[in-house]
Amino acid sequence: MSVQQHYPWHNSTWQRLQQSRQRRHHALLLRGRQGIAKLDFANRLAQSLLCQSPLDNGDACGQCVSCSWFAQGTHPDYRLLTPEQDAPEGAEAAAASGKKAVRKSTQISVTQIRELAGFLELSSHQVDGRRVVVIHPADALNQTSANALLKMLEEPPANVIFLLVTSHPQRLLPTIMSRCQQVEMPTPAEAEALAWLEQQGVQDAANWLAYSGGSPLQAAEAATTGNERLQALATRLAQGQGLDPFATASEFAMLGMEEVMTALQKWLYDLLAISLDTQPRYHLNSLPALQALSKSVDLSELLAYQRDVDSARRSASHPLNNELQLEHLLLQYSKLFSSKART
Ligand SMILES: [Zn+2]
Structure with a gap:
């Protein structure tokens, strides 16, 4: 998670989000086709939200202590939720067949959401108390974990910003969608x-x-x-x-x-x-x-x-x-x- 690469096709979305910074929603759904670096965009936004002295264009300064935590991948107020490696079922099946477990889970489990709740109960490490949670891909939430997340989105903890990322918004629960500000990210022109x-x-x-x-x-x-x-x-x-x-x-x-x-x-x-x-x-x-x-x-x-x-x-x-x-x-x-x- 070193310096975020900036992709030219993100510029318009970035500027639009900076203009609406004052009335920022506590949950954003970043949606757009596969392979346009939506996760990089979410991380760029996360770093800038946690930065202590962001630049004029809204980007993180890259110099402050928060930015250095972020660059090292150790920021205490940042969480990335993504399907865990080696799902138990996959590992068992692989062990039974005598093959090495190579399958990655495709789901974000309810256990992961519960751990997140535990993290959000603690207070933040910075003065303004802001925390950022990135969920990627948000369509990897299953029924149970999506419902658990929904509770958090309905009663959001103070100063927490959720960034949900997906290429398949139609696979999300409508109730989750309706709790998020939709951010449509464009596919770059040829x-x-x-x-x-x-x-x-x-x-x-x-x-x-x-x-x-x-x-x-x-x-x-x-x-x-x-x-x-x-x-x-x-x-x-x-x-x-x-x-x-x-x-x-x-x-x-x-x-x-x-x-x-x-x-x-x-x-x-x-x-x-x-x-x-x-x-x-x-x-x-x-x-x-x-x-x-x-x-x-x-x-x-x-x-x-x-x-x-x-x-x-x-x-x-x-x-x-x-x-x-x-x-x-x-x-x-x-x-x-x-x-x-x-x-
Ligand atoms: Zn900074």
Whole structure:
């Protein structure tokens, strides 16, 4: 948690919040699409709220004792609530299967909210007594923990500011939403995102930004870590009818289910777009292969398959079944293409 990086697409939201500083709500819901650094924004705001002598633009000074606590990640009046590592269920299941626990809990538990209540009962360490709680992602609250949090939002402890962060506001309880001031964070314009990516030294920025659906952070990450894996996926999928579902499934399973399913969904989106004579959006590096495949695909079968993949993803099953599920999906995939081109 060193110096907060400032992203150009945050500027308008930052200025708007500074203008309304005097009538600040005790709970803000920062919402916007995945991969635009909402958590960084929340932390920047948290640091500035705790800073003893903020700058004119509202940013933290970076010099005071509060800022130095914040930079070290030890600020006593700041809490970040996020799903805990190694959920007990995950650990048990992993122990039973003899595998190492690698699954991260996806929920913020009621125990975590109770601990938060305990923290908020104590008095703050600073003169003005302000404390900041960041909840990320707020959609990780389950029914019980959300209700426990709701009680706090309904009767907020003095001088506590809650910053809830989410890419999926529709998954929050309406009662939680209604207790928060909504702060809609914009997705950067393409030119802005590209300029930022190029500044970060990302090669081939336009392609990665397209693949990541316009999210600059995901594009930067995909460009640094995902390049080879993505190429491997695209190479296999480009084989169409000739793809070996069994060999490919075991290869894909090692890449991680989440990434494979995302790549597959985007691949199908593009295949459909080309078949319908509209613009493909994601796998722009594989256009010749997609065009070739589109000539031998049956449109109604493709649509049905796309629905199967979407529902397979939603039901994201146990990790042990991943390879089996992939075999099934890839077998279906290879059958989408006929040996002779359709007219
Ligand atoms: Zn400061």
